[in-house]
Amino acid sequence: MANPFLPNWEYIPDGEPRVFGNRVYLYGSHDLAGSDRFCDYKLKVWSADINDLNNWTCHGDSFHTRMDRDHASDTPWSDKELYAPDVVEKDGKYYLYAYIVHSKGCVAVSDRPEGPFRLVSQYQVPENAEDILKEGIFTDPGVLVDDDGRVYIYCGYLKSYMAEISADNMYEILPHSYKADIIPEDGFFEACSPRKVGDTYYLIYSPKNGNRLDYATSQSPTGPYQYGGTIVDNGVDYPGGNNHGSICQINGQWYIFYHRMTNNTVMSRRACVERIEILPDGSIPQVEMTSLGFEKSLSPYQPTSADVACVLKGGCYITERNVLERSVVQITKGCVIGYKVFDFGEDNSSVTMEFSAKVRGCGNKGKMKILIDDYRSGEEIGACDIGPDNGIVHAVVKSVTGIHAVFFVFDDEYQGYFAEFFKDRPICELESFVFHK
Structure with missing residues (x-):
């Protein structure tokens, strides 16, 4: 399946790839063709068998901030657009972390990785929490469940921050766990996505020039994080725009999931993927954008x-x-x-x-x-x-x-x-x- 790898009509930007069992799931925002704004009022989930990455299945809508012809709203306090979600597994349940524009974000849960997800709670923050936590918005949440069971959330727009979440309920922010500027302010734009590879913690994020996905590494989930480099740049010889995605290992091969723009706008973004390599020293060499998707090469003798x-x-x-x-x-x-x-x-x-x-x-x-x-x-x-x-x-x-x-x-x-x-x-x-x- 070539890039973009989902069907023509589907726009899934801000992709967070996660492998659960024998399938890889893509969680992301939902754009509309030819739109003059980012994102929709619903989230959708796609997945593929890890042994058949050229056949993706749509599992339909998974969460809503507005009623549509088939679903009620899941968020009675807001009808704003849904941006850049993440999903993690904890104790056999799957938790969706939703960012709702200019509104308090929330956590939802499902017994299945494809959802649909039912609301658990808005984020709960300590009474004496920092102002950015009190807002409860948690922009572009990326969540890490560590090997010891502790849970961390990474967020931010123009300034990055993180906090620890109660592993007992998955929505309560623990007191005194807030840390600011985990990525230096002068290099960070948005789109935090945490991953752990071996003993190394990675943060994939969009830097100030938003076309790129960069990464930083640490030996601790709370940092400090050191700049690693650029993984992919969707503005090289292409109409660029904001970027958001993450890395995922599927059947021993590492990939970077990201998106590209269409319709001569920075909206209407479509999901793309490139093969990457994580070297023994933990570095990730930059890769170029290709037409390949999950293929190793395309056939010129097929249309x-x-x-x-x-x-x-x-x-x-x-x-x-x-x-x-x-x-x-x-x-x-x-x-x-x-x-x-x-x-x-x-x-x-x-x-x-x-x-x-x-x-x-x-x-x-x-x-x-x-x-x-x-x-x-x-x-x-x-x-x-x-x-x-x-x-x-x-x-x-x-x-x-x-x-x-x-x-x-x-x-x-x-x-x-x-x-x-x-x-x-x-x-x-x-x-x-x-x-x-």
Whole structure:
């Protein structure tokens, strides 16, 4: 399953991946297509068998702040949007930690990891607690159940903080457990997500430039935490925006779950994943965004949907036409669309192969150059002429073998004195493509 790895119509940002039993569960916010705001008034849960990560199951709605056609509200004190939840297991029960915008947050519980979750309580804080705790909001809660059974919550927007939660009821903040600025203030934005790997505690978070997911480590759940580096940056050669996610080990392989933007906004975010490595010294090398999802490579000989692009440059972007169709739109002169990576195999018996792409015309003419490995200095293996109408465009291209990234670089056919007036006119919209021999 390529990135984004959930079905076309689903928008799950702020993903917290958790393995319970033989399934991996994705908990996150719920965005809407083409929305002008973040998040929805409900949460949804998706999961997959750890041995079949290409088939994800939707378990439906799990928690609500507003009544809808099938559910009552779970929060009588607030009808604000739900942001960035987390779920942990304790003593056979599954606890949801909900952040409700500008409202007191809460804890809910279920006997099943997929929910639905029923309200237990708002956060309960000591009478003499610090002001930030008294608010009871707990922005972007990330929760850690340690090996000794103690429970910690990590939160914050612009300033990070943590506290210990009663392991007896899972919602009461213990007195004198508050700690501020566990991530230095000058480097923290939001999105705390704690994990323990061996004897090392990790905090994955979004730093001040929000495109990235960074991490810090400690030998204690209460810190101090030392900066480790960047894991993934969703703004490299792509329309970036806020990022939120975490790491998860599935069948011995580590992954970073994160999200990407669509519809030319910082909203409408979709769940993505990349393979990562945790080195013996505890460091996590930065990985690039790819089109792979849970795959090790993509097949160029199977149709590829345009919306799995991991490189978008020059103002083009992915948008949803309907729940089944997505295109890269606003493709103008100089735009670059890239995909990483395809395995072309080892068959070198042919000098050439064919390439076909499904496009929507924009009433103009242009050219789509096909490059491998790099959009600036890579080898051009062929090019398609783009016409003004909808249809399939073809090209005979050089046959290649091995593993390569593929890039499309666009140019128009306007020359002379008036060319400047046409440089921002869309050439086409890209829907899908395939190589064939």
